Amino acid sequence: MSAVAANPPLLGTAREWAIDLTVGVGIGVLLGLMGPFGSFFNANPPLRLAYWIGTIASGMVFFGIVTRLAAAAARRLGVPDWATTPPVVLIGSAIQGMPWRPVAISLWPQIDHAVPPLAWYGQCLAITTPIVLAYYFIRVRPQAHAPAREGLVPVEAPAPAADPGAVLYLRMEDHYVRIRTEHGSRLEMGPLARVTAGLGGVEGLQTHRSWWVARRAITGVERDGRNLRLRLIDGETAPVSRASVAKLRAAGWLAEENIA
Structure with a gap:
């Protein structure tokens, strides 16, 4: 019996949305x-309360979706997901905020x-910015940089040693x-040493405290200043x-003619 993490839903779980809307x-x-x-x-005052609840709740839904989708698209394109927050704020403020202007004017014509309009947009930015940043740091970033603990489910899964020849690398x-x-790919409980012990006679080495690589997975070696990385057959690069x-060089993995 092992624990594997199911991929969390792209747009978040029902529990997350319930919390977010309650906060909104x-x-x-x-x-x-x-x-x-x-x-x-x-x-x-009751109308004012209804107006603000409506704008913030709808903003939580809109930016919750857009922030997640933009970050996911950035990761697929190889762009840092944090780089999406400025355009989401700038463009999203116009898309989500401007339709509320005629609503506000219909309620309070003096607006x-x-x-x-430019001042209205500035007010939208002031409200939108903390919402987007909160979504990024609370919802998007943890999902991207760590397995979701809530997605862990116990399942019967073969140990790595069941098919060691198919393993390319561990991270x-x-x-x-x-x-x-x-x-x-799948997730197994660590630590790395315990998982590598189950690989039997697979030819491979630990290249970094958080990486183990099978020799057959290597297509080349890259040098970045004094740092080396191994190019892998799936497009990833493993740090050395x-x-x-010295260990990799002694094993013949770092022949000078193979280093780009």
């Missing part, structure tokens, strides 16, 4: 009571003259080891720690 409603109530950007002086991810084979250089 709470923020909307707080803003409705505070009345930022001069909205405190608008008549009819049309008191708050010109530590948080407290788990990702086993990359010819047929895909300085402590491992």
Whole structure:
């Protein structure tokens, strides 16, 4: 019996959305009571509360979806996912915020003259920025950089030794080891040493404290200043720690003619 992590849903779980919308409603109530950007002086407090709850709750849904999708697209393109936050804020503020302007004007006509469109956009940016940053750091970044603990389910799965010849490399991810084979990848409980012990007679070496690579998976060696990385057949590159250089060189993995 081993624990494998199922990939978390791209758009989040029902539990996450329940929490996010509850927080959004709470923020909307707080803003409705505070009345930022001069909205405190608008008549009819219950209507003001309803307006702020609606804008913040809809913003949580919109930016929760857009932030996740933008980060996922960035990772597929090899771009850092954090680089998507500025365009999401700038473009999303217009897409999500501008339709609320005619709603606000219909409720409080004086807004049309008191708050010109550019000032309205600035207010949208002020509200949107913390929402997007919160989504990135609380929802997107943890999902991208660590296995989801809630996705762990016990299943009957063969140990790595059951098909050692198919293993290409092992990589530590948080407290788990990702086993990359010819047929895909899965997660096993770590530590790395325990998982590598189950590989039997597979020719391979630990190249870094968090990487083990089968020799058959290597297509070349790259040099980046004083650092070396192994090019792998699936397009990944494995780091080589300085402590491992001598070991790999002695094994014939780092012949000078193979280093690009």
